[in-house]
Amino acid sequence: MRDPLSRTFAALADPTRRALLARLSEGEANVSDLAEPFLQDMSLPAVTKHLKVLENAGLITKGRKAQWRPCQLNGEPLREAVDWMEQHRIAWEEQLDRLGAYLKSKNKGTRHGSKK
Amino acid sequence: MRDPLSRTFAALADPTRRALLARLSEGEANVSDLAEPFLQDMSLPAVTKHLKVLENAGLITKGRKAQWRPCQLNGEPLREAVDWMEQHRIAWEEQLDRLGAYLKSKNKGTRHGSKK
C-alpha cells in the first residue's frame, strides 16, 4: 500500500477523475449525477471505481441519503500536494535566479561581455 | 498516449521519482549521482527508467557532457499542475465559506439557534 502523497497524485493522474473533482468543486453530487457525463464513454461501475480511488486518496467523502451517496470534495490532500510541488518549484526558480545573477555578475567588471 | 497534466501527476505518484525531483531542486546532477541513494533498493536501469518517466513528463531535461547526462529540474509542468489543483481547492474552500455564511445567517434573526 502506498503513502498518502503518492495516492493523491495517482488519483489525479486520470482525466476522468480530475473531471469528477472539477464537478465536485462546484458542489455536492450523487454518484449517478457525477456519472452522467461519462456514461457514453464508460459504464457506471467504472465511475464507481474512480470514485473509490478518489475516496481512498481522501479527496472526496461519500455520505448516504436513502439510496443515494452524496459526494463532497475534500481539499486537504490537494493542499498537501500543492505544498510539495510549490516547495520544489520555488527551489527551481531560485536556481534560475542564481543563474541570472551569476550571468549578470560575470558581465559586471568586463564591459559588454568581452571575453577574459 | 496521455495528456500532459496526467503525465505530470502520474510522474509524481511515485516516491522514488519525487525524491529524484527533490534532489534536483537543489541543483543539477548526473544519473549516477541521482541513483546513488537508491542503489541498495533497486538497480541502475530502474533509476534510468524513472528518469525517463520524469523526462517524458517534461519535469526534467537531460543534457550531455561526455558520458555523463546532467539532469536539471524543469518547474513549468509543476506550475501547471499547481494551477489546476489550486483552482479546485479554492472553489472547495469557497463552498466552506458559503456554508459558514449560511450557518451564520441562519442564526441571525432567531436568537441562539432556537428551532423555528
Add this chain to the structure above:
DNA sequence: ATGGTTTTCAACCGAAGAGTTAATTAACTA
C-alpha cells in the same frame, strides 16, 4: 586497440490499473 566508465536498451516477469458484464445489495414505492 584495449579497457574502464557511464548510461541505456531489450526481453522478461509479477502486480496493479482501468475497463467490461452480470449479479447483488439496499432503499424507496405502489
Add this chain to the structure above:
DNA sequence: TAGTTAATTAACTCTTCGGTTGAAAACCAT
C-alpha cells in the same frame, strides 16, 4: 409483497508499471 432505482461487488480481460538481468552503446584514457 413485488417492482424500481441507486450503487456496489464479483469475476474476468487487457494493458501499463516497476522491477529484474544481461548485453550494448558512447565516451574517455592509456
